[in-house]
Amino acid sequence: MANSNRVEHASETWLTDATVFEVNRTPAHSNHKCFTHDPQSGEHSDLTQSLDGEWRVEIVQASDIDFNEEPFVAENFDDSSFCRAQVPGHLQMAGLLKNKYVNIQYPWDGHENPLEPNVPENNHVALYRRKFVVSKRLADTKESGGSVSIVFHGMATAIYVWVNGLFAGYGEDGFTPNEFDITDLLHDGENVVAVACYEYSSASWLEDQDFWRLHGLFRSVELTAQPHVHVENMQLEADWDAESGTASLDATLSVRNASDAATISATLKDSEGNVVWEASTNADANTTFASGSLQGLEPWSAESPSLYELEVNVIDQADNIVEAAVQKVGFRRFRIENGIMTLNGKRIVFKGADRHEFDAKRGRSITEQDMIDDVIFCKRHNINAIRTSHYPNQERWYDLCDEYGIYLIDETNLETHGSWCLPGDVVTAETAVPGSKAHWEGACVDRVNSMMRRDYNHPSVVIWSLGNESYTGDVFRAMYKHVHDIDPNRPVHYEGVTKNRDYDDVTDIETRMYEHADVVEEYLKNDPQKPYISCEYMHAMGNSVGNLDEYTALERYPHYQGGFIWDFIDQAIYATQPDGSTRLCYGGDFGDRPSDYEFSGNGLVFADRTPTPKAQEVKQLYSNVHIDVTDRSVSIKNDNLFISTGGYQFVLRILADGEPVWQSERRFDVPADSACTFDVEWPVDLYRANADELVLEVSQRLAEATDWAPAGYELAFGQTIVAGTKAAEDAVLPADGIVTVGRWNAGVQGSGREILLSRTQGGLVSYTFDGHEFVLRRPAITTFRALTDNDRGAGHGFERAQWMAAGRYARCVDNVIEQVDEDTLKAVYTYELATPQRTKVTVGYTADTTGRLNLHVEYPGESGELPTIPAFGIEWTLPVQYSNLRFFGAGPEETYQDRKHAKLGVWSTDAFKDHAPYLMPQETGNHEEVRWAEITDENGHGLRVSRANGAAPFAVSLQPYSSFMIEEAQHQDELPAPKHMFLRVLAAQMGVGGDDSWMSPVHSQYHIPADQPISLDVNLELI
Known part of the structure; x- marks a missing residue:
């Protein structure tokens, strides 16, 4: 033509x-x-x-x-x-x-x-x-x-x-x-x-x-x-009236050479191919169809993504079809009503993530399978929304979000952060691109126009974004006007107005980045005029996503409508090294300067698309179904907007000291957007006498397979603990046990085991079972953890530098070793921490001829201006074969004080699986709320650590590398081939944080105060 x-x-x-x-x-x-x-x-x-x-x-x-x-x-x-x-x-x-x-x-x-x-x-x-x-x-x-x-x-x-x-x-x-x-x-x-x-x-x-x-x-x-006669553009309004339960379809078609066609017909079919509406009209350059009210159709939502297919046929004078134009249609109404975003009349909460298109081998040139994998991850982890940060995505992505049910903020290809921002987050508005500079207006309006024209008909697109971190100015007013000239219904999002409130009119949503939950709450409590979302929050860099619950708790405020975690996938690239090996590389690894190095590693999934441990927390807190369990009932709050819980299976279990002993399956039908309590007769009396504690658990599972998960897949859970009445077992001491107190060492033998405590080495130097040694060097006090990305960004390393050396270089200044009775030996070592205060910490061992050993570490608290402690407990070097870990605690993935919405149970893993391969090696593998842990070889031989009677649960990790080895490495492949295993048994470890990775510290309630006593009291046994 x-x-x-x-x-x-x-x-x-x-x-x-x-x-x-x-x-x-x-x-x-x-x-x-x-x-x-x-x-x-x-x-x-x-x-x-x-x-x-x-x-x-x-x-x-x-x-x-x-x-x-x-x-x-x-x-x-x-x-x-x-x-x-x-x-x-x-x-x-x-x-x-x-x-x-x-x-x-x-x-x-x-x-x-x-x-x-x-x-x-x-x-x-x-x-x-x-x-x-x-x-x-x-x-x-x-x-x-x-x-x-x-x-x-x-x-x-x-x-x-x-x-x-x-x-x-x-x-x-x-x-x-x-x-x-x-x-x-x-x-x-x-x-x-x-x-x-x-x-x-x-x-x-x-x-x-x-x-x-x-x-x-x-x-x-x-x-x-x-063809000569061609439908160049379709603009569809597929509306849903929740009040009447009816749908309507208005279509505006731009038809090239329409005068050479006779008629244009439109046919709407459901997923089974049944015609639900059809019409025909004379061909015109601007052909329109209006369906009027349509009965019996299903609305579209992420919970129930019902789609129909519209086929438009261009028919010539001889009654032949010249062209067929096909578009999937989802009926839904998304509006801001009374300051609140609603979908089909219901207030919506976005449980979202920001997503770059990325693959470790192909960069942004991703495949359809990559996209399917990403959608499936979202559905399996209760993520209902994605912001296409910071550009329109591949067209197939929108089809998949329509089909599977994902809400989208569609973002214009626009970011000019470096034009208006100086180091230290100093704003230089006069240099901002595009700002109010007329020569940029055409390009910026064109970009938002190209996105909208392409993506307009996708029901998954509910919000248009003008771009990201580009300051603001008159150009954004022009973009905003253009959006609403085309689409008066979908709201416009733009966060940049937070830098200049004179331009508040260019966003329909109050949207902020990395605002702390308490500050967000102040907005919500003070007569908010716009709905609120955090377009970026929970900076998921490395070991992060702590205190997410503080944000999800804001859902009780009507104007709070969720947030988007930064971000979806680690941006790391596979590269072959000089020795022929391959590793994941980050900024600077390719000789690129300037570079922002590992700051590209912020994903909820690793670069190879395997889930990170952080995803466990997101899945539970993002769930639309909340389950509260008591010893008499189950309360279910269904935050789904449109579907009941009647289609799910609920599995009830009793765990006796972590092991499942009873299970039942129920159906609890709770209507959408409501809550119900159901009486449950838990048979606790059958199991109480044989357990120290019972865990009552209810989990929500898929009753039938879906496109994204098999039947039985768990979406959410609730648990409560009921005390057991199991009587304490009296220790039976062997008749052939021996306690020996020498001049340099003291020891206990019995039951094929031997324990040796040294006066000069400051503690346990040997613990053997049938000749197998479990102590390569005495367990050492630790007051340190390998810094996380958030630790580095918040300056925790600088502020807590003294704790890095305090335990590592602590010196033993006294010991008292005594035979308590003919079967028991007790040794108490006093250490001075390597700090100016020389705080005294005691490490006590009580051994008996059963081969059992009690370890009690006591920090008294230190007055004065001291920084909080990163971690406190012991780190123990074990032979390399003891790499398996089985524990009764919160899991199965790693947990921390501010990230432990996990299931209490018995979990099996190993040191290699538990070493999360964050781009920059850092603290990993910690497990909170541990009652006992077993560290074994492939034959099941090893060490059991359990909390002492009346003691608090502890934290445990088993790693192929010491904390200091991890701290020294800058890439995973810089860590050496494991020659030992490193067991950490901690009384406490500070949280990991998550508000951001460049300024915000771990929240104070998740710190370990230096002025308060800390106690670790565990029993050790070779098994």
């Missing part, structure tokens, strides 16, 4: 002209599917042709490109010397450019200092070439008067495109399609497309997201044909 307005020659000036962001690009439109119809078979034929696969590529400098005479675009150009690279794919992943990671700063900062909208002189250009033959079905469409376009679904950062040596177009904003009509540029036989893909353009100023700076054609490239 001829285009008389086509620009026929490329210009290098466009690269640094902020007002030029597209040339010859097809106007943005909906991503509905288009087909031609075969009247004989009655089948539809797809009108797309993939150009994915191997392309020829060469990297040059921008200064090497001559736009007046560029030979590489010619059909007969010899590209045999070019490299081969896969499309979709990144140039960095192909080894053609260096990986670069920065957060706020622009990647050229310090090397060059261009002023916007200019770009660095060191500007790489990838020259891509590919040959193709237009498929028959597309060629036939072209020959019958239709058109053919080439579509680049994702690229970075700007592209010039030629087909058969002729200029096709220029495009920026690589996260929405750049489509060019190439009908007149094609010929029969083999065609050639050439692309100059620039690393930097003026668009780079608008794309300063916290991510790896990756370039190239990273999403699919395809040809698409359109």
Whole structure:
């Protein structure tokens, strides 16, 4: 199809002209599917042709490109010397450019200092070439008067495109399609497309997201044909009236060459293929359909994502179907009503995460399976919402969110953090891009327009976002107006107004980042005028996500409507090392400077998409079903908006000292948005006498398999503890036991075991069973933990440096060893901690001829201005074979004081599984609320640690590395091959925090005060 307005020659000036962001690009439109119809078979034929696969590529400098005479675009150009690279794919992943990671700063900062909208002189250009033959079905469409376009679904950062040596177009904003009509540029036989893909353009100023700076054609490239009469755009309003229970569909269609068609028909079908509505009208350039009230349809929500299919047929004068346009439809109404966001008339709470498109091998060039895996993770962990941080995602992602049921904040490809922010979070408004600068308005409005036109019809999209961390200004007013001119219904989100409240009018939602829960509560308690969400919170960097419950507790306020955890997946890249091994790398590992190093590792899933231990906490606290258990009842609060709990199975269990002894299955039918209490006759009397404590547990499970989990999958649980009445067992001492008190050592022998306590070494130096030694060096006092990312960011290391050495270099200043009776030996060692106060800590051992050993460590508390203690207890080096851990405590994953909404039970793991591979090695593997733990080899031989009678539960971890080894390493592969195991038995460890990873300390209630006594009292036994 001829285009008389086509620009026929490329210009290098466009690269640094902020007002030029597209040339010859097809106007943005909906991503509905288009087909031609075969009247004989009655089948539809797809009108797309993939150009994915191997392309020829060469990297040059921008200064090497001559736009007046560029030979590489010619059909007969010899590209045999070019490299081969896969499309979709990144140039960095192909080894053609260096990986670069920065957060706020622009990647050229310090090397060059261009002023916007200019770009660095060191500007790489990838020259891509590919040959193709237009498929028959597309060629036939072209020959019958239709058109053919080439579509680049994702690229970075700007592209010039030629087909058969002729200029096709220029495009920026690589996260929405750049489509060019190439009908007149094609010929029969083999065609050639050439692309100059620039690393930097003026668009780079608008794309300063916290991510790896990756370039190239990273999403699919395809040809698409359109018949002569073509539905160019669909804009659907699929409304649901909760009051009447009726649906309605209003469709506005933009039809090219409508005068050459006779009629346009519309048919709506349910998932079974049944027609629920149909209509027909005369063809018009702006064809509209209005269904009126539709009865008997199901509304769409994340809880019940009911979808219908709309098929629009363009019919010619001979009554033939020229084109079929197909779009999935979900009926729902999302509004702000009385200051509260509602879905189908109900207040909604987003239990969300921020998600970058990322894969450790492919960068942002992710696959459909990656997307399916991500959706399944969300559904299994009660995550009901995703913010597409900070750009529109692949089109297939929106289809999946429609199908599985995920709410989306769809975010414009816009972040300019480094243009207005100086180190120390100093705002420089005058340098902000786009601010109120008129030359940026067109590009920014175009970006939000491209996103909206593409994604408008997806029911999963409930909020439009104007971008991220780009300050504010008049440009955002223009963007906001444009959004509501197109869509008066969905609200607009933009957090940047928190930097300048003069622009509060450009967001319909009060949205903040990393605001502490108590500050959020102040907003909620003081006549809020807008609904509140935290568009980023719970910075999940490394070992994090502590005190999430403080945020979920805010759900009691109507205007609090949830938040989005930063973020979904660790952004780390696999790289081969000089020795041939492969490891996950972060910023700076590729020689990239400047860099923000490991700050890319904030995921709820690791870079290989395996869940992190943090996900356990998120799953429980994000659950829509809350279960409270007593010894007489079960109370269920159903926060689902539309579905009852009647379709779930509830499993009741009794655990006697952690082991299951009774189970029953029930159905508790609690209507949506309500709560009920059910009487339960727990048979506790049958088990109380044989247990120290009983755990009563109720779990919500899937009664039937879904697309995202099998039947029986657990979504939530509730537990309570009932005291048992088991009598304490009297210790039976063997008749052949021996207690020996020597000049240097004292020992106890009996039951095949021997315990040796040293006067000079300051404690236990040998503990053997049938000759197997369990003490390589005496258990040492520890007052330290390997710093977490949050510890480093909050300065905990600086403030608590004395505790790093206090236990490690503590010295024994006294010991008292005495034989209590003929079967019992007691030794008390007094240590001075290596602090200016020289605080005295006692370590006591009581051993008897059964081979049992009591360990009692006592810190008295120290007056004065002392920082809180990171951890307190003992760290014990064991032989390497003792790597298995079985424990009765909160689990199964690691837990901490501020992150232990976990199930109490008996769990089995090992030191290797318990070492979470955070990007930067750090504290990991801790288990709270432990009653007993068994550390064994593969034959079940080992050590049992249990709380002493009347003592509090303790914390335990078993790692292949010591705390100091972990602290020293900067990558997981820097940790040595394990030669020992390291057991930590702690009276307490501080929480991990989670408000952010650069400023906020662990909350005070999760610290260990230095001025209060701390006691560890456990029994040890070789088994």
